[in-house]
Amino acid sequence: MARAFNARVRHRDFKPDDLVLRKVLHVTPDSRGKFSYKYEGPFVVKEVFSGGAVILSDMDSAENTLPVNADAIKKYYP
Template identity: 85%
Template sequence: MNGAVEAPNKNIKKIIEKMTVNYKDWHEILPYALLAYRTSIRTSTGATPYSLVYDTEAVLPIEVEIPSMRILAETELEEAEWAKRRYEQLNFIDEKRLKALCHRQCYQQRMALLHVTPDSRGKFSYKYDGPFVVRKVFSDGAVILSDMDGTENALPVNVDAIKKYYP
């Protein structure tokens, strides 16, 4: 679980590093860095963390100073029209959540394919199999190996992946 916490912390640290002149005032920048992190779209979900938690996009401080079309449209609505738009917005958010869930599952499948399993033999165990006898050499650097009893391996092996055996 530690890795799940360390990744966001690393990103927040990078944001703070870009926003500070000296590192003594990092605590003053932290709320702005968190806002930036929480309102940025994640590649793993395809949505912002804020929208996934609160069912709506965040109103950014710049939108308060310079009203966006979204803010202007909501301030001049009648109650029935506002309720209708809110209902549509909630449906849109539900669709985004489902898309984020699908996006997350696809992301996890891609990561599972990329995950390299650790060596189960242990840190100090012998890392090679063998010994083998070279049966056939190809021009592109591949060789066909066989066991000492003569059983030939079907798949060729690159010469970079073999090591000379000293009995």
């Protein structure tokens, strides 16, 4: 059973200077409804911690101080 579960788990490995998209966690009431954006970004990974937390910064190098979980971001390929 563990082997079947581990086969479906997506390993997320991030390095500094990777481009990522962050999942929109706050839902704003607007007219788009289900067609609203699901991800925002791109952001640059500044620091990666061992527990899966990541520090992101904007493309303008404005660093966010709060870490983001690795399950709430995905890689961006321009």
